[in-house]
Amino acid sequence: MKKQTFSGLLSLLLLATAVTSCTKENQAGQTPKLSASDKAVGAAAAAKSYDLVWSDEFDGTSLNTSKWGYENGNLGVNNEKQFYQTQNVAVTGGNLVITARKETVQGQPYTSGRINSNGKFSTQYGRIEARIKLPGVQGLWPAFWMLGNSINTGAGWPGCGEIDIMEQVNTSNTILGTIHWWNTAYTYYSGNTTTTATDFHVYAIEWDASSIHWYVDNTEYHIANIQNNINGTEEFHAPFFILLNVAVGGNLPGNNINDGALPASMLVDYVRVYNITQNPGGGGAPIGTTISIRGNNGSFVSGENGQQAMNCNRPTAQGWEQFTIVDAGGGKVALQSMGKYVSSENGTQAITCSRTTIQDWEKFDWIDNGDGTFSLRGNNGAYVSSENGAQAMTCNRTTAQGWEKFTY
Structure with a gap:
């Protein structure tokens, strides 16, 4: 979910690196509710262990404002058409529900919802995942993404860095995974895969000091190398917070919007953040952790x-x-x-x-x-x-x- 238009983008191909992983002290002291996808992670990566440090299972009846804050209003980015408002965000049936509607508020012809963990939770490195069902409607742009905390202290965008864990537009089954940063000019690097977007899937990254890896249902499809700040990627060695939203229209999906399919919602079963421990064995240095x-x-x-x-x-x-x-x-x-x-x-x-x-x-x-x-x-x-x-x-x-x- 970009903070500005896609025009004049500079695409820079990064060299992929081997998988490394990371950990830190488990500060949450929680035991994760293991799903089939969690078990698959352990099976697919026996050399690593995952410690849950933060999550929201959305089991209540309202948004947990100790974990999330609302972003409301017309944010004036990407030529989007929505006005974000609190009432478009709900927690019901075990899901976070963000709904886009055809209604005019303060000059914007649509409404929707956007939340973030800014000031409440951030992380540097780890596995960040969510189980999400997308609306698959022409004109909608749902996203699960992250911004660097430094956006609050004057870095601005893209100097703060951005990690798009999942973006999808319109009725496409293409899932995008992208990073955005500043390297003497605005730069981005993106990969994609396909899935049945209107079904629930687990979208995740695994991020450490060497690289960022993107997954859908624990199948890796994209890697970005950030080791030693290659290509000016120092933004990605600092804490980031989490965002979830559904934009309406804008530069990526275009402004051909299917009003007849609205209201339409993105459903989020959970968001979880894990520290990753590389099981060192033999007392050697835990490289990459x-x-x-x-x-x-x-x-x-x-x-x-x-x-x-x-x-x-x-x-x-x-x-x-x-x-x-x-x-x-x-x-x-x-x-x-x-x-x-x-x-x-x-x-x-x-x-x-x-x-x-x-x-x-x-x-x-x-x-x-x-x-x-x-x-x-x-x-x-x-x-x-x-x-x-x-x-x-x-x-x-x-x-x-x-x-x-x-x-x-």
């Missing part, structure tokens, strides 16, 4: 958003306490948090998480200690120390003792 690192003092390591030296003093793991393990080549790893890399600072000062690229000081050996812990050794030959959480972390220890051992 997002983890939270705990020192032997029981506290979590924080990248401090790159604003100050790192510490190991957090009682819980939030965004700053999540690190993606990146293959740095030569058997070494780099640790990325909030789009920036951890630096050993060559052991001459406290370590930081402020580097935009991987150089020698940002490379570490991941060492399995054989006791369920691991240590990180910088290219200066010294070990990273938690300093027991009493001061900023360092990379200057000659041996790995208690403060130099970590779990995740």
